Amino acid sequence: MTNDITALVAAIRAHPWAIQPAYLEAIEAVAARAFESGALRPVANDGHQARLQDSLSAVAxxxxxxxxxxxxxxxxxxxxVPVFGPIFPRANMINSSAGxxxxxxxxxxxxxxLADGNVERIVMLFDxxxxxxxxxxxxAEAIRGASKPISGFVTGIAASAGYWLASxxxxxxxxxxxxVGSIGVVASTSRQEGPGADGRRSYEIVSSGAPRKRPDPSTDEGRAAIQEEVDAIEAVFVGDVAKGRKTTAANVLASxxxxxxxxxxxxxxxGMADRIGTLEGVLRNPGRTRVNTGGRRALAAAEVETRRRAADWS
Structure with a gap:
């Protein structure tokens, strides 16, 4: 069981994250079923559960x-379209447990x-x-180039990956x-420095031609390799924010x-957001609109994709 939990946490840490630190710790704690862990306290006490329920009620x-x-x-x-709680690539048990x-x-x-002929515009609701x-x-590219106007409304927070989409x-x-904000990318990693609880010590032997496959964060070279990876992802993040907010990457980094x-x-x-308002106001007032010039082609493609997925879902 200990080895399984260690492997699960290692799998989580194998991905770069754009998320607030307390939530990443909480996700690891949930994944490891360590519900008594202190990592959950900051998240439990930050009011997000009450906001989540309010937001769900608002959508309904x-x-x-x-x-x-x-x-x-x-x-x-x-x-x-609601965007609530930690964002995962696909639905999974950890996703559900973490709300x-x-x-x-x-x-x-x-x-x-986008494919529904009765939908004229979309509001993405973020927390x-x-x-x-x-x-x-x-x-981000799909949202930015959508065939119908898309507005964003933030109730609570749109942090990191959330702001990546909202922008x-x-x-x-x-x-x-x-x-809003928390623009940046983090890679969380760990390295075993003592025997496991079962008295065994884990070792990894990496092939000679792939010295950067398992960077050692305890060395300058290892930290540099990890830094290079997160910086490259941050560059994409910042570039998308700059395109979405009609500004420069330099301004995003500075301001x-x-x-x-x-x-x-x-x-x-x-310039990170446009105005203060309410959800009801956004629903009633289209505000600023922007539609991709290739809208008809995008709409047709979206309709085909939706029908295909609907068939797979049924």
């Missing part, structure tokens, strides 16, 4: 379920909304600490007490919080 109240979608609703031609959502489900609902970076670049919407509106969360007013001053 704004319309009826969007046909073919897993979690989205529609009202008066406006589809609401998160999967990028696969988010983008599937987006495709359904998320971030998540795994896998797939985010493709998702791609045509207009980003934030609740007056909301925060968008430098890795910190930025409260609503300051975020608007910096």
């Amino acid at each position: 109240a704004v319309g009826t379920p969007l046909e073919g979608a897993r979690m989205s609703t529609v009202r008066d031609g406006v589809a609401v 998160g959502t999967s990028l696969d489900a988010i983008m599937r609902d987006m495709r359904v909304a 998320t600490p971030g998540g795994v970076v896998s797939g985010l670049g493709e998702a 791609q919407t045509a207009e980003l509106v934030v609740e007056r007490a909301a925060s 968008f919080g430098r890795g910190a969360m930025v409260p609503a007013g300051a975020a608007i001053d910096a």
Whole structure:
């Protein structure tokens, strides 16, 4: 059992993350079934569970379920796609236990909304600490180049991977007490320095031609290799934010919080968001719109993809 838990945590740490640190610790604790772990206390006490329930209630109240979608609703031609909790590439047990959502489900609902002739525009509703970076670049490009207007509304936080997605919407509106940002990428790793609880010590022998396959964080060379990886992903992250917010990568690095969360007013001053508002206001007011010039082709492709996935789902 100890070896299984160690392997599970190692699998989590094998991926670069764009997420707030306390949530990554909590995900590891949930994965290891260490519910008594102190890692869960900061997350349990930050009010996100109450916000999550409020947000879920808000989504349920704004319309009826969007046909073919897993979690989205529609009202008066406006589809609401929720992005709540830690973001994982696909649905899994850890995702459910951590109160998160999967990028696969988010983008599937987006495709359904884009292909639905009764949906005129989309509102993405954010309250998320971030998540795994896998797939985010493709998702950001899809949101940025969508065939229908997409607005974003932040209730609570849109941190790291969450802001990566939110920054791609045509207009980003934030609740007056909301925060956005935490732009950056982290790689969490560990290395066994003593025998395991069962009296065994694990060893890894890496092939001679792949010295960087298992970088040793205790060495300068190992840390440099890991640093190079997260910096490369950060460059994609920053580049997408710059495209989504119509600015430069240099400005994102200098003025968008430098890795910190930025409260609503300051975020608007910096250009990270457009205005303070309410969900109801965003639903009623289209605000600024932006549609990809290849909309008809994208819409047709989205419809074909949605039908294929619907067939697979049934």
